[in-house]
Each structure stands twice: as structure tokens, then as C-alpha cells.
Amino acid sequence: MALPxxxxxxxxxxxxxxxxxxxxxxxxxxxxxxxxxxRLVLPRGKGMPEHAVHGPVTIQCLxxxxxxxxHQKTLTLxxxxxxxxxxxxxxxxxxxxxxxxxxxILLKHNGNHDFAGNALTQSEMAQxxx
Amino acid sequence: MALPxxxxxxxxxxxxxxxxxxxxxxxxxxxxxxxxxxRLVLPRGKGMPEHAVHGPVTIQCLxxxxxxxxHQKTLTLxxxxxxxxxxxxxxxxxxxxxxxxxxxILLKHNGNHDFAGNALTQSEMAQxxx
Numbered sequence: 014m015a016l017p018x019x020x021x022x023x024x025x026x027x028x029x030x031x032x033x034x035x036x037x038x039x040x041x042x043x044x045x046x047x048x049x050x051x052r053l054v055l056p057r058g059k060g061m062p063e064h065a066v067h068g069p070v071t072i073q074c075l076x077x078x079x080x081x082x083x084h085q086k087t088l089t090l091x092x093x094x095x096x097x098x099x100x101x102x103x104x105x106x107x108x109x110x111x112x113x114x115x116x117x118i119l120l121k122h123n124g125n126h127d128f129a130g131n132a133l134t135q136s137e138m139a140q141x142x143x
Numbered sequence: 144m145a146l147p148x149x150x151x152x153x154x155x156x157x158x159x160x161x162x163x164x165x166x167x168x169x170x171x172x173x174x175x176x177x178x179x180x181x182r183l184v185l186p187r188g189k190g191m192p193e194h195a196v197h198g199p200v201t202i203q204c205l206x207x208x209x210x211x212x213x214h215q216k217t218l219t220l221x222x223x224x225x226x227x228x229x230x231x232x233x234x235x236x237x238x239x240x241x242x243x244x245x246x247x248i249l250l251k252h253n254g255n256h257d258f259a260g261n262a263l264t265q266s267e268m269a270q271x272x273x
């Protein structure tokens with residue numbers, strides 16, 4: 014499902030999806046040269062395999078709970094918790110229960126992720142995550 | 144109140160403060176060369192005067208509601224709503240009711256805001272916001 018990207022000044026709803034989660038799919042909320050914001054929709058047990066991107070990322074759990082593996086440890090994020098990961102830090106994530114996640118990725122000025130490790134394109138990420 | 148900054152891989156609580164809001168103050172959650180994340184605590188009627196920063200920002204209302212003026216219009220953000228503003232876009236904000244807000248600011252590589260318009264330092268922002 015291709016959803017239009019938001020533009021500067023446009024309100025974006027990042028409230029929990031609740032019962033609508035079963036119909037929702039992961040999608041980019043917007044992408045500029047410097048920043049991409051993605052809402053991941055992760056049914057329980059699904060996630061993203063280990064990968065790394067050049068720039069820093071933030072991972073904010075909007076609902077449900079997820080497990081994030083990074084820095085040789087496993088963190089649990091509940092709804093309303095956020096983690097920042099430095100650029101280049103390999104990480105993976107997995108939903109402990111149905112979850113949606115706000116992912117922000119800082120891009121290089123060329124607008125690419127410039128993957129630092131096991132490269133996944135955004136479409137690969139979306140495929141693997143959904 | 145100086146709170147320690149989070150580091151890469153450390154869980155940050157951005158849940159609503161609820162009744163603890165009266166004791167809370169605006170503070171930076173972390174700051175790296177590329178990204179600063181701030182939790183603004185805005186009692187009803189308080190806000191930030193118009194200013195602009197070089198990089199893009201995102202403004203996410205965590206609780207309460209705020210008014211954001213940008214692009215010659217006034218938006219209302221309820222809890223769970225977010226707006227992205229392009230770099231250099233002058234904006235101001237004001238709490239319509241007691242609110243806390245997650246503000247992310249993309250920095251230049253020198254780690255400065257590189258204010259594009261009516262310059263406010265971060266401490267000025269925190270002072271004016273609190």
C-alpha cells in the first residue's frame with residue numbers, strides 16, 4: 014500500500030493503531046535529504062534482521078513491545094520508550110507482542126542510508142518487517 | 144535540574160508525565176553531532192517564540208495539546224501527533240493545555256544548531272519554554 018509522504022508542516026498521526034494494526038503495513042511517513050521517518054508495523058514474532066546504517070537512528074515503541082539487540086545486549090522497549098543508536102551500530106529488532114514502532118533514520122546529504130554493514134534497502138526492510 | 148544525557152543503546156522514557164508534569168522541566172535527552180532530542184515541558188499558555196534552526200526538526204506532542212505556527216498557518220497537535228518542519232522554517236509553539244513535547248533537531252556536523260533566523264540558544268529555548 015503506497016501512502017503519500019507528509020510534507021513540512023503537515024500533521025502526522027503516530028498514535029497507537031490498536032485494532033487497526035492488523036490492516037496496517039510498515040511505511041515511510043516522510044523522507045527528506047536528511048531524515049527518514051518510518052512507521053514499522055510488526056506482528057508478534059516479526060522483526061528486522063541485524064543490519065547497520067551510516068547515520069544515527071532512533072527507535073520509539075508506539076504500542077506493544079519490542080526487543081532491540083545492539084551493543085551486545087538485548088533491550089526491551091515498551092510503548093512510550095525510545096532508544097537512540099549511534100551511526101554504524103549493528104542492531105536487530107523483534108516484536109514481543111504486536112507492535113508499531115516509529116523509526117527515524119538520519120541520512121547523509123545524498124539522501125541515502127549509506128549502509129555501513131549488512132545492507133538492506135528500505136524496501137527490503139519493509140518487506141522483511143511486514 | 145541537570146539530567147544526564149542518554150547514550151547509544153540506553154532506554155529513554157518518553158511516556159506521558161501525567162501528574163509528574165508539575166515537577167518536570169524541559170531538558171535535553173541526548174545530543175550528538177547530528178541529532179539533539181529534547182523533552183519540552185510546557186505549562187498551559189507557555190511556549191517558544193518564533194525562531195528558526197538550520198536543520199529540519201520534528202515536534203511530537205506526547206501529552207496535552209500544543210499549537211504550532213509555521214508556514215503561515217497554525218496547527219494543533221494533540222498527544223500522539225507529530226509534525227516535521229523543513230530546515231530554516233520559522234516556527235513558534237504554545238501549549239493549549241499542560242503539555243510535554245518531544246523535539247528532535249538535526250544538527251550540522253559541527254554539532255551546532257546553526258540558527259537560520261531569530262537565534263535562540265538551547266539554554267534560551269529551555270528558559271523560555273520552562
